[in-house]
Amino acid sequence: MPRAGLTPSRVVDAAIELVDKHGLPALTLAAVAEHCGVAAPSLYKHVSNIADLRTLVGIRVMEEMTDSFTATVLGRSGTDAITSLMRAYRAYVTAHPARYAAVPVNPLHQQEYAASGRRMLGVMQAALRPWQLDENELIHTIRAARVIVHGFASLEAAGGFGLPHDLDETYERLIRLFLATLPPL
Amino acid sequence: MPRAGLTPSRVVDAAIELVDKHGLPALTLAAVAEHCGVAAPSLYKHVSNIADLRTLVGIRVMEEMTDSFTATVLGRSGTDAITSLMRAYRAYVTAHPARYAAVPVNPLHQQEYAASGRRMLGVMQAALRPWQLDENELIHTIRAARVIVHGFASLEAAGGFGLPHDLDETYERLIRLFLATLPPL
DNA sequence: ATCTTTAGCTATGTCCAATAGCTTTTAAGA
DNA sequence: TCTTAAAAGCTATTGGACATAGCTAAAGAT
Numbered sequence: 001m002p003r004a005g006l007t008p009s010r011v012v013d014a015a016i017e018l019v020d021k022h023g024l025p026a027l028t029l030a031a032v033a034e035h036c037g038v039a040a041p042s043l044y045k046h047v048s049n050i051a052d053l054r055t056l057v058g059i060r061v062m063e064e065m066t067d068s069f070t071a072t073v074l075g076r077s078g079t080d081a082i083t084s085l086m087r088a089y090r091a092y093v094t095a096h097p098a099r100y101a102a103v104p105v106n107p108l109h110q111q112e113y114a115a116s117g118r119r120m121l122g123v124m125q126a127a128l129r130p131w132q133l134d135e136n137e138l139i140h141t142i143r144a145a146r147v148i149v150h151g152f153a154s155l156e157a158a159g160g161f162g163l164p165h166d167l168d169e170t171y172e173r174l175i176r177l178f179l180a181t182l183p184p185l
Numbered sequence: 186m187p188r189a190g191l192t193p194s195r196v197v198d199a200a201i202e203l204v205d206k207h208g209l210p211a212l213t214l215a216a217v218a219e220h221c222g223v224a225a226p227s228l229y230k231h232v233s234n235i236a237d238l239r240t241l242v243g244i245r246v247m248e249e250m251t252d253s254f255t256a257t258v259l260g261r262s263g264t265d266a267i268t269s270l271m272r273a274y275r276a277y278v279t280a281h282p283a284r285y286a287a288v289p290v291n292p293l294h295q296q297e298y299a300a301s302g303r304r305m306l307g308v309m310q311a312a313l314r315p316w317q318l319d320e321n322e323l324i325h326t327i328r329a330a331r332v333i334v335h336g337f338a339s340l341e342a343a344g345g346f347g348l349p350h351d352l353d354e355t356y357e358r359l360i361r362l363f364l365a366t367l368p369p370l
Numbered sequence: 371a372t373c374t375t376t377a378g379c380t381a382t383g384t385c386c387a388a389t390a391g392c393t394t395t396t397a398a399g400a
Numbered sequence: 401t402c403t404t405a406a407a408a409g410c411t412a413t414t415g416g417a418c419a420t421a422g423c424t425a426a427a428g429a430t
Contacts, residue, residue, distance in 0.1 A: 002395085003408060004408085006409095029387065039411080041387095041410075045407070049387075105339065105343040105345040109344060139347075139355075140354065140358055143355045144358060147333060147336035148332060150340060151331075154336070155290055155332060155335060160291045161291075162324075170328045177362055177365075177366060180362075188377060188425095227379070230376075234418075234419075
């Protein structure tokens with residue numbers, strides 16, 4: 001009975017591979033266990049239950065997204081930073097469409113996701129800092145950005161648009177649309 | 186053994202009540218059967234399987250949405266029609282948040298939903314008719330509208346926004362944002 | 371009144387999540 | 401090096417959901 005050397009993190013790795021390959025609904029403990037070369041109940045040594053695993057996957061994905069956003073915003077500012085951030089959002093989702101379904105839509109309201117959610121929010125707030133928006137304006141502005149990036153990304157990830165034809169153009173228009181709501185610097 | 190008098194439509198009625206009460210994940214054949222006062226396997230006389238039931242629920246919801254959109258757009262035109270259509274979209278989703286999760290994001294690409302999807306799309310196209318947009322422009326315009334209404338509605342339905350505080354204002358801003366992309370009439 | 375259709379039923383199989391309880395690896399410490 | 405305790409794996413089992421097979425009785429048609 002040699003050990004497989006699992007850890008929660010390696011279980012999440014396997015889970016994400018499964019999600020990438022077969023979609024979020026294919027994320028079952030049985031499938032993860034087989035992928036890890038282990039019997040299903042063994043996973044409970046590393047993960048509390050299937051809900052916990054889904055949460056860990058969601059957090060992992062959010063962290064990956066935030067890492068990517070941080071990298072792209074660093075060294076940019078103003079509209080350049082906002083544009084690259086919005087492009088990076090879409091880029092992550094097109095690169096890993098199935099993963100995006102694992103991200104909860106209300107992370108700030110769920111204890112387990114709150115930290116990741118705040119971290120992601122922080123990048124957007126930082127990118128908007130040059131505008132020095134007051135609190136009320138900042139809320140509406142961030143909401144608008146979120147509606148656009150999430151709306152577009154969730155539709156694209158799920159194949160919600162007809163032809164891929166000109167999807168870049170549609171997204172660039174939406175970015176310009178959003179930038180137009182910001183006061184000139 | 187008196188009969189329950191089920192039909193596919195009445196099964197969908199029960200399914201939608203369940204979804205409204207306990208959310209989409211609570212839509213199981215066992216729960217629907219109990220709600221109908223019938224044993225679970227009896228449902229297979231009216232519905233092919235759980236996937237079929239989910240599809241029927243999704244179609245029902247899309248039809249309801251389109252009915253509401255049609256009613257609100259009739260007798261209006263121009264920006265007034267667009268505004269009322271976008272408000273109606275949100276209004277349906279806030280009135281029945283759980284149902285919205287049953288609507289597929291890519292209806293035009295799934296045979297079973299295609300008719301409902303085209304009908305809904307038709308309302309939007311009709312509302313945009315006064316602008317006489319060329320085909321390319323029409324595609325981008327409809328996509329932008331969809332991103333905004335779906336993005337906002339899916340976030341709101343899932344509790345994705347923080348405080349409900351000022352959500353009306355956020356949405357009205359997005360409507361104005363979209364209208365601003367349309368050429369003046 | 372009879373016959374056919376079909377809407378219901380029970381029984382059963384499969385799959386997944388989850389728990390209980392056992393065994394063996396592994397690593398820490400005497 | 402030997403002992404021992406923690407923990408990582410296992411098998412067995414339960415419960416719930418979907419699904420099918422095959423039976424029975426209600427309801428409509430002739």
